[in-house]
Amino acid sequence: MEDASIQSVPYPTIKRYPAYLQVLKELKSTGITTVSARDIAERLGLNQVQVRKDLGYSAIIGRPKVGYDIEQLTSALHQLLGWQDPKEAFLIGAGALGSALLGYRGFQEYGLDIVAAFDLDPSKHNTAIHGKKVFPMERVPELAKRMGVLIAVLTVPESAAQECADLLIQAGIRGIWSFSPCKIEVPDNVVVQREELSAGLAVLSVRLSEMLKHENNGPSAPV
Amino acid sequence: MEDASIQSVPYPTIKRYPAYLQVLKELKSTGITTVSARDIAERLGLNQVQVRKDLGYSAIIGRPKVGYDIEQLTSALHQLLGWQDPKEAFLIGAGALGSALLGYRGFQEYGLDIVAAFDLDPSKHNTAIHGKKVFPMERVPELAKRMGVLIAVLTVPESAAQECADLLIQAGIRGIWSFSPCKIEVPDNVVVQREELSAGLAVLSVRLSEMLKHENNGPSAPV
DNA sequence: TTATGTGAACTAATTCACAGCG
DNA sequence: CGCTGTGAATTAGTTCACATAA
Structure with a gap:
């Protein structure tokens, strides 16, 4: 009765884990062995209760007055993310963005x-x-099977995304990290994660425009 | 009384706008002039009501049985995002990621x-x-002022992020798109948007691990 | 009938408030 | 006290269900 495995950790939480790991790594390198939720929260500009809740999904428990053991916490988060051992991946589409990511x-x-x-x-x-x-695309199946690669980073133009994805699926790829902003149809046993670089830029633009606008209106007439 | 300017459009909506624009652009290139919310939703794998709600924040209204005018909708979204005219930006940190983004x-x-x-x-x-x-970092202030640049893309190592940000702020930069996973302290009149590349990867990892796990347990014993 | 548009219900996530522990 | 941990309240976002328009 302790299943809880059907995606029990909320996605927003999962998205914050890498940042936590970053902090832990940095602290560890300075020789510190424990850390409080408040400390993590402050370093990342988050709410400390949120950090505690997030960490609560891991099995490890913090000690009042002391905090969490960095070593333990690190490996617990790695485990929750499935990052215990590095996963090999292929990059599909060696254009500008693809080359960038390769480096x-x-x-x-x-x-x-x-x-x-x-x-x-x-x-x-x-x-x-x-x-x-x-390599040429045709060699994906052969090499994927030989190397046991399950993940692909897809950085092809939108027009080629579905076609490439189909080939990847045939080749046994099970996880696709796509940088194209379009839907990709895949069978149930394949996961597609869409990365929208432009989304963050959109938020920045809006926040910036709003700030500048308020500056011009704000101080004077509130008409 | 029609202010509504204090961030009336929710951020999740804003994040979806660039994808909508992409679809609109593609449709326009085929000569089509109108589009329905359902069509947009299907192309992006979203719920059609959500698309309608999102588009509702723009002033333009759709015509039943016809849909939205692509031209109008495009410029309305551009306006909401502050993307009417291209904004010039500096890139800070010409390392691997930085070079990638430059290309x-x-x-x-x-x-x-x-x-x-x-x-x-x-x-x-x-x-x-x-x-x-x-250019050397020292020249940011001079060039930012001369070119009227307000936005910077920050791709420096975490350890240099705050230091660089301080310099940018001095130089009059008002919006920072940061690819470092750490907090950056800025005055109220500067906006920082943090892009967490690793967040998407974390979600992919988890979804993939869970799928693979269920495959192994699932079909047989549900103990 | 095929679309938009929107109040209402629901679901998810964050934050508050406080209990408990060393 | 300084910290964790968590039920309760709040807020935000999504989805449903239906009214409406051409």
Whole structure:
């Protein structure tokens, strides 16, 4: 009766975990061994109750007056995220954004190891970008099976997204991190996570416009 | 009495607008002039009522049986987002992620035009990455004022984030799109929007792990 | 009949308020 | 006290159900 496995941790919480891990890592590097929820909250600009609630989904318990053991907490969060051991991934679409991500070593921290890139464009084949070889799309099935790769980062133009996804699915890929803003149809046993870079920019724009607007109206006439 | 300007549009809605714009753009390119909420919803995998509610924040009204005028809707959303005319921006931190973003032309679509890059590392100064010149950080104030730049994309290591932000603020930058997962202290008249690339990856990981787990347990014993 | 538009119901997430522990 | 942990209240967002318009 302790199942609780059908996505018991809310997504907003999951999204905050990587930031928590970052803080823990930084603290650990300074030699500190425990941390309070308040401290984490302050470093990230969050509400401390929210942090406690979030951490509550892990099995580990904090000690009053002391806080949480950093080591324990780190591995608990890694476990909740499925980041115990790094997952190998393919990158599909070696265009501007794709090349960029190939060079970004930050993913390693998040348990993602991009091992190869693929592209439809023959002129890119057998070149290497940031040390990662670029293969023709047709080789995805073969290499995915050989290397046991289950995750793909999809950075192709929208028009090619579904086509590429279909090929990935055939090749046994089970998780697709898509940077295209369109829907991708997949069977039930495949997960698509859409990353909307533009969403954050939209929020920034709006907040900025509103601030500037209020500055012009605000101080004087409230008509 | 028609103020309604104090952030009347909810953030989740704002985050969906860029995707709507993408759909509108695609439809427009095929010569279609109107679109229904249902159509938008289907293309993006959203609920059609949600789309209607979202569009309702714009002044434009849809015609029953016909839908919304694509042209009108596009400019209304642009207006709501403050994307009428492209905003010039600086990129701070020409590391792996920064270089990647410099090469990504997609931002132009979202009204953001990165016009120059800056870095603390002298070895990068006066080089160009993807056609964008890299300047020393010290020149931010001068160039920001000269070009009237108000937005900065911050892709520096966490340890340098606050320091760089301080310099940006001094230089008159009012909006910071930060790719570091740490809090940045700014005065009230500056907006910081944090982009957590790892958040999406975390969600993907969890959804994938859960699916794989259920596959192993699921079909057989529900103990 | 095919669409929009919207009050009402529902669901999810955050925050409050306080109990408990070392 | 300084901290965790959690039920209760609140707020925000989504979805339902239905009125309405062409």
